[in-house]
Amino acid sequence: MKKSFIRHFNANAIFHRIRIEPNVSQRDIATKTGIDKSVVSSIINQFSELGLVERNPVASGNKPGRPMEGLVISPESGLIVGVQIEADTIGYVAAALDGIPLCSRAQAFDGKLGGVVDLVARGINEIVGECARKGDTLGVGISVPGLLTDEGVLLHAPVLGWRGVPVVDMFASALEAPVFAGNDGKAAAMAEYMFGECVDVKDFIYLFSGSGVGGALFLDGDIYRGATGLAGELGHIKVVPQGRYCSCGASGCLSAYLSEPALADEIGRLTGKLPSSFNEIIERARAGDEAVIGVLDNAGAVLGSAISSLVNIFNPPLVCLGGDMASAEPYLRPAVERALQRLAHPSMSVQTKVIFSQLSTVSPFLGGVALALDGVTGLDSPHVLP
Amino acid sequence: MKKSFIRHFNANAIFHRIRIEPNVSQRDIATKTGIDKSVVSSIINQFSELGLVERNPVASGNKPGRPMEGLVISPESGLIVGVQIEADTIGYVAAALDGIPLCSRAQAFDGKLGGVVDLVARGINEIVGECARKGDTLGVGISVPGLLTDEGVLLHAPVLGWRGVPVVDMFASALEAPVFAGNDGKAAAMAEYMFGECVDVKDFIYLFSGSGVGGALFLDGDIYRGATGLAGELGHIKVVPQGRYCSCGASGCLSAYLSEPALADEIGRLTGKLPSSFNEIIERARAGDEAVIGVLDNAGAVLGSAISSLVNIFNPPLVCLGGDMASAEPYLRPAVERALQRLAHPSMSVQTKVIFSQLSTVSPFLGGVALALDGVTGLDSPHVLP
């Protein structure tokens, strides 16, 4: 429990408040975060010297007294870049310090470890050039689909086949900006907390689906990793005893019913026409294809059963569903609600809101941005969110 | 994130180390806890002045150099008292500061709020008199079966029918020693962490059964309460869709299959002979009553399914089962193992040990002692573990 950690914590909390409520006063920050006004003042000064935060004169609303200073994240003061490494794609987002994406792009990727550093370095250069902004690149956040140690070594990334890769050091040596790395699911949850539907919610459960299903437990204002780092890997919750086989080797995993490949396979098996993307699945559901709708409804039931367990255990105020799930909301929600009705504890589920977040659909790859922003605004953060 | 909190945290960590490993040196404490040696020295001095810790000269094992000072919890330095309020009983334990119980007793209780303060005050006096020790009563911990606010108000205790009772203030005004109160399940988990099988385990899931089923999530070295305080109320995890009705009004709860009344009812229904206590259930199982063994096996299967969900979500190093479950281990464990095999993720369950803790059977009512001890050694703790 180091002291510098308190500063780090306070700095992040203050930046967070300014981001989600531009033009707040120091006074408001102090009362809302519980941090002392003099500490707020000192941290704001630090941010101000670094050029991360600007003070706007705000018209006093005909009230007596010194008018407040409106604090905003400097929109011109630099860039942060989020990088998301997936099995077949690398996604890039350049964003201002307020987290608002300026430009983004995705690049095909063969998954090979050799050459990835150069590839990413070039990718970052290109996207930084593309948005043509003055100001340094203040931080790069790299979101990877696997388990990291506190030292920034990627222990194992099944979908990439990587093992023991020192991600942070590897990229840090090739990039000028500070590098922050983290697990993809946990980074996405962080993004949801910073920019999305979970802003300011101190306890929520996050689930996302895509080529796999991942998640995170956001507890007491932070992501819970557990002793092994595997806590919150919600894609492999068992939902059907002796159910379908999953790519992980076990059977009955949530991922085996909800991931894009799982849905596509099942739809292909039933209709003889294998969808080539999640969008195609949604298109066919919209067009009224009963088989597709049935598969999605079944996936919703399975998802609902997983959510019910989570509700019974955590009684969270919020469960947030992201990734592909968001666009499938109309086809999933009824089954989810039915399952909750049937399986979740009534007095608990009334306190829980289940939402489908559009964030990852509207602007994907924000996980890396969240990692970088958290690192940059922490005023000397550790470089890993394992 | 106040500074005094760091002191509190460090003090507890140091005391904890001395308790679980008597005769450690300051040096060892520093290396094992990561706290700086000068801080350890300062905190030990504080404890020493308060008379809570004593320094023993320890023979140097024929090694050169200054021999270490062995630190031990002063066994003579005072008492702490744990009080556990249940539906029909109030349990008392007086213990030394090392947590070792000196004497304990239980008292019938009609569950009525009026007069409970006097009753408990008398009970505490009697048990303190009984163990006839010099030294003050340094703290009283009160474990109650319900949800508390941070201010020590018991919001609701279903089994007692109490609502909005300011437990801490109420007892504090009648007792001379500082009063600490907390939820029974969470206090029991704390006891397990301090005295039982979970000593020093930073992440574990605790479940206990008795007249109801309760539990706690011990995460990152502390109990997780969640936004509402209901997190970790594991007795009402749903394990059987549309299953048996539970006293809470919902159906399919773990509690409806594993609590003593639930087991007794089911056994009574099948055999026509209603057991009057959990001991009788165990006796009949030992005597080879197939119906009883079958009921316990079924309960084990249901329990195993609940544990599987928990394993899949938390991947905890340890799941600890206490209360009545401990004595039923031979009849529950096989079914639990089968369920884990079938429902838990293989790569996760290999990292999880499931243990039946004897602590609550051998010396019950330790929850209150844990609350008091945590409060006393925190050097100025808050008075509630909600």
Added chain:
DNA sequence: ATCAATTATTCTCGTAGTAAGAAAAATATC
């Protein structure tokens, strides 16, 4: 225009905690 009232921010100072290293204490070996 000036002064009081009011409100926001900054500064000052006291207290606490941490880190690193020097000093002191206690013992064994040569």
Added chain:
DNA sequence: GATATTTTTCTTACTACGAGAATAATTGAT
């Protein structure tokens, strides 16, 4: 008895927070 070794304590420097005084900027009344 001197020296090496190990444990504990003390010293110093540094960083952070917290409470209240001081300062700054504004409105409204005189």
